[in-house]
Amino acid sequence: MSGPSAHLERISEALGPSGILVRGVVNFRPGEGPMLADGSRALSVVLLGNAGSSIWPAFSRWRETYQGADPLDTWSKQLIHPLANDLGAAAYFPSDPPWQPFQQWAMKAEGLKPSPLAILIHPRYGLWHGYRGALGFSFEIEASAKAAGHPCDSCIKKPCLTACPAGVVNRSGFDVVTCRSYLGSEPGEKTCVVSGCLARNACPVGTEFRYLPEQLKFHMQALMG
Ligand code: B12
Incomplete structure (x- = not known):
C-alpha cells in the first residue's frame, strides 16, 4: 500500500506495542498548519495519544530502567522522533514550548468538546485520555471518522x-x-x-x-x- 493512508498504517504498526494510538487527523488550509523543518507549513497533523491505560504497561516497563526527569515525555519522544525521521514528518510534543494547540487539534480531528474540567471529554474514553505527540506532514491525509456527540x-x-x-x-x-x-x-x-x-x-x-x-x-x- 502506498499514499497518505499508508502512513497511518505505518504509524499504528510502529507505535502499536507502546499503546500510543493514532487519535485522529487534522487537515489545514495552506499556510495554517504548524511549521515543518523546512520552514513551510504542514497540510496535515496526525494526533497520537493514549486511551485509558493503553500506554501504561509499556511505559512502566521502560521506566524501570530510566531515572531521569520527565519520564513520560522522554519515553514518548524516544518512540515518536525515530518514526518522524522515517516518515519525513515533523514531530510535536504537548509539553514542548511553544505549546502547539493540541486541544484545538483534538477538537477538529476527533470532534471532541471541553468538559467542565476544561480538559476534553471523549464519548467513549470519557476524561481518560491524553496526547503524547503529533506528526506533521507536507501533504493531506484522509481524515478518520470523528467521535459523535458531547456526553x-x-x-x-x-x-x-x-x-x-x-x-x-x-x-x-x-x-x-x-x-x-x-x-x-x-x-x-x-x-x-x-x-x-x-x-x-x-x-x-x-x-x-x-x-x-x-x-x-x-x-x-x-x-x-
Ligand atoms: C499548560 C497546561 C497545563 C497547566 C495549566 C492548565 C490550565 N487549565 O490553565 C497545568 C499544569 C495546571 C495543567 C494541568 C492539567 N492538564 Co494540562 N496542559 C497544559 C498544556 C501544556 C498547554 C495548555 C495551553 O495553555 N494551551 C494553549 C494553546 C497552545 O493550546 P489550545 O489547544 O489552543 O488550548 C486551548 C484551547 O483548547 C482553549 N479552549 C478550551 N476550551 C475551548 C473551547 C473552545 C470552543 C475553544 C475554541 C477553545 C477552547 O483553552 C486551551 C488552553 O488555553 C497542554 C498541552 C498543549 N500543548 O495544549 C496540556 C493539556 C491541555 N493538559 C492535559 C491534562 C490531561 C491536564 C491534567 C488533567 C493533568 C493532570 N496531571 O491531572 C491537569 C488538569 C487541568 C485542568 N482541569 O484544566 C491534557 C488534556 C487532554 C484532554 N483530554 O483534553 C493536555 C492536552 C496534555 C496532554 N498531554 O494531553 N495543564
Whole structure:
C-alpha cells in the first residue's frame, strides 16, 4: 500500500506495542498548519495519544530502567522522533514550548468538546485520555471518522461540578492555583494525590477506561509540579 493512508498504517504498526494510538487527523488550509523543518507549513497533523491505560504497561516497563526527569515525555519522544525521521514528518510534543494547540487539534480531528474540567471529554474514553505527540506532514491525509456527540449535554447530574473537595471546578472553569494549593495540603495529600482527581473520577463517562492507580498517582504528582 502506498499514499497518505499508508502512513497511518505505518504509524499504528510502529507505535502499536507502546499503546500510543493514532487519535485522529487534522487537515489545514495552506499556510495554517504548524511549521515543518523546512520552514513551510504542514497540510496535515496526525494526533497520537493514549486511551485509558493503553500506554501504561509499556511505559512502566521502560521506566524501570530510566531515572531521569520527565519520564513520560522522554519515553514518548524516544518512540515518536525515530518514526518522524522515517516518515519525513515533523514531530510535536504537548509539553514542548511553544505549546502547539493540541486541544484545538483534538477538537477538529476527533470532534471532541471541553468538559467542565476544561480538559476534553471523549464519548467513549470519557476524561481518560491524553496526547503524547503529533506528526506533521507536507501533504493531506484522509481524515478518520470523528467521535459523535458531547456526553456532557445529556449528563443531568454533572457530578464533576460538586465532587472537588476544594471547590475548584465550576461552570466558569477550573481554578488551577487553588487546586495545586489543596494538593499540597494534608487533606489533599490523603485524597486526590493518592486516588486521582475526585472531579475527574466522578465523571460517569468511560469509567472502564479509568487510569490504573499507579497512573493516577503519576499524573497527580506531575500536576503538583
Ligand atoms: C499548560 C497546561 C497545563 C497547566 C495549566 C492548565 C490550565 N487549565 O490553565 C497545568 C499544569 C495546571 C495543567 C494541568 C492539567 N492538564 Co494540562 N496542559 C497544559 C498544556 C501544556 C498547554 C495548555 C495551553 O495553555 N494551551 C494553549 C494553546 C497552545 O493550546 P489550545 O489547544 O489552543 O488550548 C486551548 C484551547 O483548547 C482553549 N479552549 C478550551 N476550551 C475551548 C473551547 C473552545 C470552543 C475553544 C475554541 C477553545 C477552547 O483553552 C486551551 C488552553 O488555553 C497542554 C498541552 C498543549 N500543548 O495544549 C496540556 C493539556 C491541555 N493538559 C492535559 C491534562 C490531561 C491536564 C491534567 C488533567 C493533568 C493532570 N496531571 O491531572 C491537569 C488538569 C487541568 C485542568 N482541569 O484544566 C491534557 C488534556 C487532554 C484532554 N483530554 O483534553 C493536555 C492536552 C496534555 C496532554 N498531554 O494531553 N495543564
